[in-house]
Amino acid sequence: MFAVIGAIATSFYAIDQATLYYLFKGEAQKQFDTAKNIIVSHHPLEEEPAHETTGAQKSSAPLSFGLRGSSSDPTPEIISPSWKLPAAKARAVKQALVEEFEEFELLVVNVPGRPLAVHPRDMTTDRVNEILSDPSAYDAWHSALKSGQLEIYSNFHWLEWQIPEFGVIIPYVNEENKARGGFIFSTKPAINTVVFMDAIAFGSAFAFLLVLVVAIASIMFAWKGLHDRWKTSKTIRFLAHNDPLTHLPNRAVFSDELNKALRKASITASNVYVIAIDVDKFKEVNDNHGHAAGDTFLQIISDRLRLVFSEHLVSRLSGDEFAVMIEGEYTSHDITVLAQRALATTNSNCVIDSKEIQISLSMGIAQATDAAWRSSRLLHCADLALYRSKNGGRSTYTWYESSMDEELERRRELEAEMIRALKLDGFSVVYQAQVGLADNKLKAFEALLRWVHPEKGRISPEVFIPIAEDTGLIEALGEYVLKKACADAASWSDPTLKVAVNFSPAQFKTGQIEQKISEALQESGLAPERLEIEITESLLIADTTSVVKSLKKIGDMGVSIAMDDFGTGYSSLSYLSRFPFNKIKIDRSFIMNIGKDAHTDAIVAAIIGLGRSLDVLITAEGVEDEMQAQILRAGGCDIVQGYYFGKPNNVDPANPHANIRCTLGLNDTKQIEATQSA
Template identity: 35%
Template sequence: MWAEYKAEIRDSWRILLKPDLPSELMLSTVLNALPGGLFWQDRDSRILGCNLQFADDAGADPIDLIGKTIFDLRPSAMADAYRADDLEVINTGRPKLAIEEPLLLSNGSITWIETDTVPLRDAAGEIVGVLGTYRDISERRRIDDERFRLAIELAAVRRAAMTSMHDALTGLPNRHSLKEKLRNLLATSIKPEERCAVVAIDLDRLKTVNDLYGEAVGDELLRNVAGILSDLAGAREFVARVGGDEFVLALTFESEAVVYRRLGDLISIFERPLMLAEHQVAISVSLGVATTPADGADPDLLVLRADMALNSAKAQGCGRAVRFEPEMERDARDRALLERDLKIAIRADEIVPHFQPIIDLRTGSVVCYEILARWSHDERGQIPPQRFIKIATDTGLIGALTINLLRRACREIAMHCSGAPRIAINIAPVQLRDVTLPQKLLKVLSDCQFPPERLEIEITEDAIVSDVTMAKNILGSLKSVGVRVALDDFGIGYSSLQYLSELPFDALKIDQSFVKSMTDSTNALMIVKSILQIAKNLDLEVIAEGIETQEQALLLRTLGCELGQGFYLGRPSPAFSIANNRDAEEMENSGPLATIAPCSTRRTASPKVRSR
């Protein structure tokens, strides 16, 4: 900048240099013709002289400025910065150039200037102060700031685009960019015989990992899986993360045998535990496969059909690959229609309770009825409970279904059944994560004037494992008002004994698989005996499920099991038939039973299906 000023001074000097002008006037004219401010000051920052631009910016006459310091003219913070630059030049003897700094003008506004400061020397060469020049760079700063703002905005747009098209955790393409990448892959086949496989991938047991080790380990697992899948993908292939535990892998192939061998290798990788931080994590993957051209050429259709195949794979068990079949699409369409009808049926309170008796094996009397859901569809007839209960659970309808079912059961049992038997209702795992569940159940009991101590809720181990603390709080709230709690399907879980000691159970139900096998299997019989002994030690009531023969009933009674349930003892039936059934039993079985005979409605059939 100083070089520019020197050139400007020379140009001005040539213009103004005239024989009849005194040298002092000539110098003053040159300095005032400069396009910026100019000043010189001593070692203490006292002004020795300046041009008109500097004086105008300071709001004073040039003569009046002589002897003043920068601290007299500028705010202290600004003056300190100027003084620091001056001292650096004085102490080092080197110029300090192109200093961008703010300047307070006489009108109170602030502008930006670029300052050059050089040492001011006397005839002996000693530094006696500084000489400085500056020019206004506000417009340049404005342009630079605008460019910077635009650059920031552009970077933000690019980041937003990156974020919208990629998964933040793994960096993989997300669901939004999957379609475009798949379309590009399908359009760029290198060989005529090349085909594409779209593989929908689900991580089995990711939720268990999160529950056991925390979400940080779960996130690390997802990043590891993303790396494994990315390594499997070739140069033109790719993997995307499309959901919490779901990925899509796009592969190219010429031979189906090759692609299925690759998928077999992928399944094998996840059969071995993965090392994550300090944990060894065991998971598996389920795969659904759709291929071109057999299953379509549209990206959306291929992903949809791969998802249908994945659902089938998960239904068949973990760690397998299933390819799309046309009937899967028909099943999916049928399920969607059934889901729609189920929503309507729940809203219209068309899901009705049936009551299966729980019998005292010593006397034959009914002590409780388990409430089981039944749905008679206008067009399809009776819908199997295992089908509509799963749909209700998957779609979040299970809560409303349970409340409606309990309300009807409370009213119907009071209307049709003499005495005061308990009723038992199943609570789905997802409901035990609803902190408002106790209030919802108790409101129904209050509305129906049904005593809480006559209600028993049945839960399974998988309803507890995700959050034992929450389960303990919810069950504790219900227990405090008299509601009983039973652990269902006891013996088939991994940690049933642990939960018996931690949670406030009143009863446990021996899983029907042991009851069915105990007359033929020594191991099953020993398990039943052990469960009965555990329950006796913990002062818990025991209910044997799935009793289908007299032999099973007699053996359980001999072993000391007090309560039983099963089709031999009584089939689920509507409330209006309960009274008739009980009358028949009382006539047939008066007094303590020497043998346990089937009632009029008992006959061997397939196992029950519950309302959960």
């Protein structure tokens, strides 16, 4: 506070001082110009006779102003001081100045510093010495003699509050523009009281305005700084509690509010529900349309969730995971209705950058049934129900059941057993034959992974493969099958037999799969033409562009590529047009009804016709009897695979045809009946 007052007072003082200085200086400048004109017009100084020079210099010794300056800073422009002031001219100059100025002081000084005349007549020697010894006058004297121009000096000091007094040095210059001496002139400014007070008033007003402007600017600057800090602090607080993309409350807020709701429910016996929501196939949206479109996609979903759950807490927990907390007197039926409404909002697709994108949500619902429930437990149960929804076909909701905990425990146990089996070589690979219908010859084997647990016995691939895909173990399992199949095939005595290996979308990583296939072929010595990889439509849907690029690289190696489970997806034909597959495998779901359903027969016939048109081999999976084989042979199917021709089993390297319903060799027509043993 005192600093501000001091700054304001200093500002007023400085501006008033400046006002006085420039006011009096301006008036003095006018008077000095007049005095100069009067003095110059009379040409007062004349050259002395040569014999007077020495005496003049000697007489000037007590007044050493000019001599001091000449000795310390000699200059060729200042000539010998042989000049004098005639009495007549002195009186004429004095008379002219008296007529113009009421009161003034005048010293006529030659170059060495000798006073030739003074006014008023009664000016004392002390006063003369005071004028000549004034530092400001001293500096002005030498500047004037050097420049030949009028030089003003003053006794003004910023720290002294007084009326400033001014003097002037008027150099006398001859026709050759050489300084011959000078006049030190001073007078009182002709400023009356009114002008003086006006000047002070003007200075004060200006000082007030300046201080006011500075104060306002300071206040605005301080306000802007505080405002920016407030905005920054507000933004930090917002980001600490909200998701920056959707502006929904984040996980921390959701957990905190859920804890509060559970404490309240333990007292009031009210209900608390949590709905865990996951966006189905969100990675595909990011990969196919870009991350900017993915962000917009999440914003659209969050807006729709806000509309459905407008009275409840909706939060974004992480990337594509949302959660809703509902508390109060709501029944299970009410929650189910809300979940159905949320699913209904996905019926209309969203349009981003002129592209229509389908929305699919999977939800899991859990209810706190007693006061012992914790927020982490409730969220965990909702996640278990969500997992069931995603495995059950997606775009649906599932209520939590206690059996889900047991299922999760079994999954964790199986995951641990799978890791142990990988380390201890507990998995095995068996092969199922693929036979050509035209010549009944063995064409290839499909490699199938099997797991026989030492305690639990045979575990179905339908059980452990999904767990491997979810946990990331599928990569290690897939690499194991690939290397094992290549090594086994290289040992078979028939070098014409191919081996087919399935690839899961979870293990098909662009840039890695090509390298792994190449390494497996090099390590085993198997010719690339004898290897065939089978992929499903879901792999292509995941990231069509990059997957097709990788498939082309694999095809360039000489490896064959087959589309497995053809006909079960909604866009299989579109992928056939984008990538030239070597083989199409008809899904077993069609083969099991062949000969029994006319629609199925028509679909199978159409697929076989499509293969002929595209010059692609057609393989039928799941052939179980002779009738199915005859229908397929009559329809023009190329290759069949199923229990009728041979069950999955180990292959004898020396006799790969053993236990296969096929023809041996080129000339041997003996047919070997497939045994029914595993």
